[in-house]
Amino acid sequence: xxxxxxxxxxxxxxxxxxxxLPQEWLIYWPHWMGLACFxxxxxxxxxxxxxxxxxxxxxxxxxxxxxxxxxxxxLAVAVYILSLVxxxxxxxxxxxxxxxxxxxxxxxxxxxxxxxxxxxxTVNPLYSVLTSLVTGCLWPAYLQVMRxxxxxxx
Amino acid sequence: MFVAILSxxxxxxxxxxxxxxxxxxxxxxxxSPIQTLAAxxxxxxxxxTQDTLEARQLREQLRVLELENxxxxxxxxxxxVLERENDDLRAAVAAATRYEDEFVHAxxxxxxxxxxxxxxxxxxxxxxxxxxxxxxxDPSGLVGQVVEVGSLSSQVLLxxxxxxxxxxxxxxxxxxxxxxxxxxDQLELENVPPTAEIAVGDLLRTSGLGxxxxxxxxxxxxxxxxxxxxxxxxxxxxxxxxxTDRLDQVMLxxxxxxxxxxxxxxxxxxxxxx
Numbered sequence: 001x002x003x004x005x006x007x008x009x010x011x012x013x014x015x016x017x018x019x020x021l022p023q024e025w026l027i028y029w030p031h032w033m034g035l036a037c038f039x040x041x042x043x044x045x046x047x048x049x050x051x052x053x054x055x056x057x058x059x060x061x062x063x064x065x066x067x068x069x070x071x072x073x074x075l076a077v078a079v080y081i082l083s084l085v086x087x088x089x090x091x092x093x094x095x096x097x098x099x100x101x102x103x104x105x106x107x108x109x110x111x112x113x114x115x116x117x118x119x120x121x122t123v124n125p126l127y128s129v130l131t132s133l134v135t136g137c138l139w140p141a142y143l144q145v146m147r148x149x150x151x152x153x154x
Numbered sequence: 155m156f157v158a159i160l161s162x163x164x165x166x167x168x169x170x171x172x173x174x175x176x177x178x179x180x181x182x183x184x185x186s187p188i189q190t191l192a193a194x195x196x197x198x199x200x201x202x203t204q205d206t207l208e209a210r211q212l213r214e215q216l217r218v219l220e221l222e223n224x225x226x227x228x229x230x231x232x233x234x235v236l237e238r239e240n241d242d243l244r245a246a247v248a249a250a251t252r253y254e255d256e257f258v259h260a261x262x263x264x265x266x267x268x269x270x271x272x273x274x275x276x277x278x279x280x281x282x283x284x285x286x287x288x289x290x291x292d293p294s295g296l297v298g299q300v301v302e303v304g305s306l307s308s309q310v311l312l313x314x315x316x317x318x319x320x321x322x323x324x325x326x327x328x329x330x331x332x333x334x335x336x337x338x339d340q341l342e343l344e345n346v347p348p349t350a351e352i353a354v355g356d357l358l359r360t361s362g363l364g365x366x367x368x369x370x371x372x373x374x375x376x377x378x379x380x381x382x383x384x385x386x387x388x389x390x391x392x393x394x395x396x397x398t399d400r401l402d403q404v405m406l407x408x409x410x411x412x413x414x415x416x417x418x419x420x421x422x423x424x425x426x427x428x
Binding site: 011014015016017018019020021023026027029050051054058059062063064065066067068069070072073076077080115116118119120121122123124127 | 157158160161162164165167168169174178181182185188189191192193195196264265266267268269270271273309316317336337399
């Protein structure tokens with residue numbers, strides 16, 4: 001896989017993460033960075049490890065304005081757990097994979113939410129649940145798009 | 155484990171070291187093209203809806219704006235007279251002349267895509283002499299303050315963010331309090347005793363205490379006052395007068411003199427009176 005593909009995916013993911021929507025829709029906006037990290041752990045593990053996930057999370061923090069390393073910590077934890085079981089997850093059915101992605105996304109968001117609670121932020125607890133459910137539902141479509149793109153460009 | 159320690163260090167560093175904040179400002183300004191690009195679809199959608207407004211609606215808007223403009227011009231004439239009168243009176247009591255704040259217009263590049271972070275990015279960085287702590291206004295009142303400055307853009311923390319506090323004064327009674335952002339589109343007054351002179355509909359203005367915000371700009375209007383018997387403090391909620399969530403143009407306030415400079419200026423004008 002050429003390095004251009006992951007860099008392109010990263011740029012598009014950052015763009016999607018920074019889309020400014022009306023306030024009330026933001027809670028339903030998927031965790032694009034989580035999706036991208038999970039895809040790389042499952043299908044291109046040479047490009048993704050805990051430290052990469054942490055760095056990407058910090059970049060996301062810079063973009064969004066959250067306390068530094070809050071998203072970084074969440075993504076690193078989720079990617080660490082997923083990388084322990086990635087072979088098993090890859091062979092699950094699509095529905096089970098969707099559930100797993102939703103769970104890991106919840107772990108990533110909830111860990112970052114805890115960090116934000118520690119630093120004095122207030123976050124609606126529904127945020128992590130709704131966002132991870134939407135992210136899980138998006139997984140099959142994301143998988144299809146990434147499969148096509150990786151066959152064509154990687 | 156390593157990552158957890160690294161995260162902890164970064165969080166602590168951000169909280170206590172100014173250098174980390176400065177680096178964060180630089181790095182965030184490197185990401186501002188992405189934010190600008192990502193805001194385009196929404197801007198385009200807004201423009202489309204504005205373009206499709208019917209000519210009748212536009213004429214109506216024009217009429218309303220012309221009326222408002224006339225009204226403002228009339229008020230401005232009165233203001234000039236009052237300003238001169240004020241200067242004369244101040245001169246009469248040998249007080250220092252009040253220094254005018256200067257404003258620089260800025261465009262909002264992006265609002266934070268996180269639903270629980272009330273921040274936005276504006277297109278003025280330290281090239282335009284923006285500085286952390288600078289107050290940000292819109293035509294109706296206070297919006298927030300600059301927290302991180304990059305070369306071409308700055309991050310503005312809105313006054314509704316849960317980490318934001320602003321010292322305010324109740325316009326009607328002169329009662330002073332601290333307004334805390336709730337993380338939603340409201341403010342809450344902290345540690346106000348139930349006997350304080352505050353009622354629904356009161357306008358809160360910046361008090362100028364703490365020397366961060368200039369004095370006298372409208373901040374919020376009180377929408378509810380709950381005095382529960384047995385509670386030490388009243389629960390007072392206010393909504394900001396500025397449209398903090400959907401802004402696209404703001405003003406950065408440049409203060410020509412700080413409160414300390416003003417105090418020194420008074421001493422210079424009337425050395426014998428102090």
